[in-house]
Amino acid sequence: MYERIFQRVVFPVLDRLNQTEISKVLAYLGETESYSATDLRDLQDRKLRALLSWTQDHSDFYRDFWATAGKERRASSDYPELDGLPVVTKEDLREAADHFPLPAYKGKVLEIRTSGSTGTPTQFLRSHEQESWFWATRMRIWQWAGYELGEPYLALNLNKRKKLSKQLQDLLFRCTYLSYNAENLDSRGVMDALRRSRAIHINAFGSTLHLLARYMRDNDIENPGVRVLTTTGDNLSQEHREDIESAFGVPVVDYYGAGGEGTHLASQCTRADRYHLHVENSVVEILRDGRPAKPGEVGAVVFTQLDNRAMPLVRYDLGDLATMGDGEPCPCGRAHPTIRAINGRACDVILTPRGGALLPQFFFIGPFKMLDNLRGYQVVQEELDRLVVKLVADAGCDKEASEKAIREYISEAAEGSLKIGFEWVDEIPLAGLGKPRPVVSKISTSGQQESSEVGS
Numbered sequence: 001m002y003e004r005i006f007q008r009v010v011f012p013v014l015d016r017l018n019q020t021e022i023s024k025v026l027a028y029l030g031e032t033e034s035y036s037a038t039d040l041r042d043l044q045d046r047k048l049r050a051l052l053s054w055t056q057d058h059s060d061f062y063r064d065f066w067a068t069a070g071k072e073r074r075a076s077s078d079y080p081e082l083d084g085l086p087v088v089t090k091e092d093l094r095e096a097a098d099h100f101p102l103p104a105y106k107g108k109v110l111e112i113r114t115s116g117s118t119g120t121p122t123q124f125l126r127s128h129e130q131e132s133w134f135w136a137t138r139m140r141i142w143q144w145a146g147y148e149l150g151e152p153y154l155a156l157n158l159n160k161r162k163k164l165s166k167q168l169q170d171l172l173f174r175c176t177y178l179s180y181n182a183e184n185l186d187s188r189g190v191m192d193a194l195r196r197s198r199a200i201h202i203n204a205f206g207s208t209l210h211l212l213a214r215y216m217r218d219n220d221i222e223n224p225g226v227r228v229l230t231t232t233g234d235n236l237s238q239e240h241r242e243d244i245e246s247a248f249g250v251p252v253v254d255y256y257g258a259g260g261e262g263t264h265l266a267s268q269c270t271r272a273d274r275y276h277l278h279v280e281n282s283v284v285e286i287l288r289d290g291r292p293a294k295p296g297e298v299g300a301v302v303f304t305q306l307d308n309r310a311m312p313l314v315r316y317d318l319g320d321l322a323t324m325g326d327g328e329p330c331p332c333g334r335a336h337p338t339i340r341a342i343n344g345r346a347c348d349v350i351l352t353p354r355g356g357a358l359l360p361q362f363f364f365i366g367p368f369k370m371l372d373n374l375r376g377y378q379v380v381q382e383e384l385d386r387l388v389v390k391l392v393a394d395a396g397c398d399k400e401a402s403e404k405a406i407r408e409y410i411s412e413a414a415e416g417s418l419k420i421g422f423e424w425v426d427e428i429p430l431a432g433l434g435k436p437r438p439v440v441s442k443i444s445t446s447g448q449q450e451s452s453e454v455g456s
């Protein structure tokens with residue numbers, strides 16, 4: 001059996017060559033999987049205390065930031081060690097780039113550059129310990145979804161695989177790696193590759209898998225033998241999920257993390273649609289107005305990375321929103337705490353004063369498309385209770401009727417809690433990557449006060 005040879009021989013050898021300890025961390029995660037809620041919290045608290053004391057001792061940036069940050073940056077916490085510490089942003093870290101990696105950290109450091117939604121690159125430094133946790137956690141997530149290491153799988157991704165070492169790794173991992181560009185997925189080629197490779201698992205963006213599912217449905221193609229579907233990287237709508245599950249007859253397991261920062265934070269299990277937090281490697285907080293969100297409330301995802309001593313991320317605002325869970329135990333029996341939903345990029349989500357959220361990709365696109373003679377739109381949340389809808393009219397547009405329809409649609413969904421203004425403009429400016437941004441939020445969710453600056 002290749003799976004056994006892979007797990008016992010190939011994988012540990014790869015680890016040694018890459019100077020990682022992925023197989024060791026994965027074995028440890030196998031042990032902690034059955035921990036009780038109390039034991040998991042003890043483990044997390046212990047690692048958190050160690051990380052905070054390392055950071056206090058060795059990072060002049062954090063020492064100074066923790067001592068001087070204003071009240072509006074600070075938030076209370078369910079974790080006593082984090083209570084009152086300020087929330088750090090991507091911009092803070094970009095400005096403090098010279099302070100990392102911490103000189104006291106002597107291990108191997110990986111440099112990861114990310115381009116944010118505005119195109120401004122940020123460099124994250126990842127210790128090799130964190131690198132091991134990153135990959136081990138992804139493997140655990142796949143295992144929870146029903147995949148065993150060494151089984152053949154298919155990865156669909158936008159980036160090309162150029163490096164020979166990666167291609168060799170794919171071969172050993174039995175990964176068929178297909179790249180495509182955003183507008184053009186060769187679904188027939190993907191189906192051929194699935195049959196040829198006998199892949200039992202597909203890993204892709206939800207939107208990509210949905211394109212494939214639609215192709216299967218339209219052409220009456222049956223699932224060639226896929227047992228596991230995992231998605232990550234974009235928000236999976238309920239409608240898309242249902243389409244995918246009905247085309248393949250297999251449940252979709254979605255997971256969530258920060259690729260640039262190097263942490264897999266949460267994943268669904270096959271028994272429920274909530275997301276388990278992988279607490280062994282991070283502390284995730286959902287914050288709203290400077291305090292932990294209540295069950296069912298939407299707030300900012302702020303996390304602390306527990307195994308990166310090269311560039312510690314402590315109460316780091318990831319720029320995403322998520323919905324707080326209710327604390328009910330999951331039917332799968334795992335005690336890892338859960339969050340209810342991932343809601344998307346904070347700068348792309350409209351919050352309602354009652355604690356809810358309107359998501360751009362599900363909420364706005366449909367109705368705006370139905371309106372005649374509108375060439376473009378953008379919904380801007382100026383304040384928690386005030387939106388401005390920018391519209392671009394085409395010839396023959398009935399402006400009054402358009403405004404009325406939009407006002408009614410938003411008011412109904414937000415239960416009248418939002419004031420709505422309109423602005424007719426010639427053009428909607430494009431965001432940093434040259435893409436339109438249908439929704440722009442100017443409010444901050446993690447800190448105590450709302451700021452008027454757009455997080456970019």
Ligand SMILES: [Zn+2]
Pocket residue numbers: 269270271272276330331332333334
């Ligand atoms: Zn579960």
